[in-house]
Amino acid sequence: MNWKDIRVLYVREVVSAMRERTIVTNSILIPLLLYPLLIWLMYTGFSFVSGQNEELTSRVMLKNLPAFHDALRSTIQSEGSIVIVAAADPAADIRTGSLDALIEFVPVNDGASTLENNFRARITYDESRDRSDQARGRLIESVSKYRQDFIERQALRFGVSGAELQGFLLESENVSSGRQMGQFVLGLLIPILLIVMLSVGGFYPAIDSTAGERENSTWETIMSTATSRSNVMMAKYLYVATMSFVAGLLNLVAMIFSMSSLLGPLTRPGMPNFTFRIPMESVPVIVAGAAFLSLFIAAGMMILASFARTYKEGQSMIAPFHIALMLPVLFLQGPGIQFTPGLAMIPVLNVVVMIREAIQGVYRWPLIGITLAVELLCILGALRVATMVLRHEDFVMGTYSGSFGRFARERLLGRKP
């Protein structure tokens, strides 16, 4: 290896890449601007949907409201968004959409009731219609408010508190702090997004530096220069890995600055005050994981893309690898998955779980060591395959017409076509 030559070749690759719109968009702009864009889209969407919903009035029917509770009618009517209507066949009207909900009051006649004028309210609605579901929500809110006032008044009559009157109450307490809950949520989200971005970041550079060279007829030009082919391939490899890593890193920075704004509005009232902040002490582990993964992704993508002669062929050859990276991450990294020595042996997934634990403040160094060693072995394995492929002249000249799979079967495993 001649590192001076590799530097010259690497700089050439990067300069060219920075002038290609697709690469700049996918490796820099999307990772950096994805989250601000998502925040903007989310707030715009929320504002639009809530604005639309607020404009709609809910048409509801009250049935058999006891005279004693007539004040409930006033409570419901005081909600500007609810209109009380009458219907001959409310169930049919709800199905056809001309009525949104029916609230029916049924006396409690189980003989055990000690409260006078007690009743059960049953709401009929159509959950498949947004407007009907919204009417149900508004009714529950009004009736609950009325119910709470009613219980307080009854309790006062008996000389007890409202809570005491309700008897056996079930309560739960979450001992996690808002910061810990935030880290739990981030631990599930960030590793997946990071791997998606590492893969997206390396995708076009891998094609551009291999199939792109063949399509532009610059492959032979570079092969006739006074440097070794291994220097050329090493520079290309480092360039693809850099673009992948940069995409992942920019994405991480964007996540650090935008996760609070992005996830904050999704928390419900009553939830702890979530803090969506990536702990700084986890950053070295995340960066190490991202670096190893980008080197692995770059090697895999370049081997596959090297068999393509055009950009389109390159895309179709890399796409399965891109999907193969995503599938285990999407299906196997649920919150229940534990970081065990066995899991630390599974490439890609091990990095996901390692980063997840680091974000949650857990650092199991032996498992982190196994993970990085496994990734290193994968990188070395991929580079070994690349070296074996490079020995074949027709591959170097781009005259071999076939995929990596066929090449591996025929040339590397020695099986007859």
Add this chain to the structure above:
Amino acid sequence: MSYPVLVRGLTKTFYDESRGEIRAVDGIDFECGEGEIFGLLGANGAGKTTTLRMLSTILTPTSGSAAILNHDVVRDPEGVRKHLGFYSAGTALYPRLTARETIEFFARINQYPSSRVPERVRYLVDRFGISKYADVRVEKLSTGMKQKVSLARTVAHDPPIIIFDEPTVGLDVLNALEAQQTIKELRDEGKTIIFSTHIMSEAERLCDRIAIIHGGRILDCDTLAGLREKTGKHYLEDIFVQYAGRPAE
């Protein structure tokens, strides 16, 4: 006598799934002297490009030997490429680099002394008349402009030996004549030039010696005058037909 380019028994066979083994170049011998334009004249598929690709170490010979300034193409390919400029229809330019960046890149990667690269780039920009568009990206240049930049990048590292594989293919008459003029000038500077073409008039105008290649074999190699004398024909086209029309032995 030591020749800058020495080729002995050079052979290249390919395997094709449908046609089986193909002997693209079949044991050819030739040598080129210093400051000479040596022409490889042959029809399409005669073996010219394969021969030149072996000389430039892009392809490895199946057998035989070739040396550039005593650097063997198999044992020391980087040494060969350092002393060689290779230009062919298949060697395009990087579209997103400017003309100036292109020349600089090829000077550096072909081991031209780093400290002298800026001076060399300035010289080539002036010499090839590309100063007006030196900072324009190659993808925005016309075919003629790209041709000049290509010639400049081929000699960016000032190689003593230059290979031109069908350099005027796809060029209009004026650009082709300009390319021919450049090749002559390079010869006059003492460069050894190997030039392949299937255009007879080009070979007549440029080459000091011509090798007629057909079916992977060199049928004869001589000066134009020598070939005329051997065949009794005046025009190179007739000379070529006389050789190539004969079945290869």
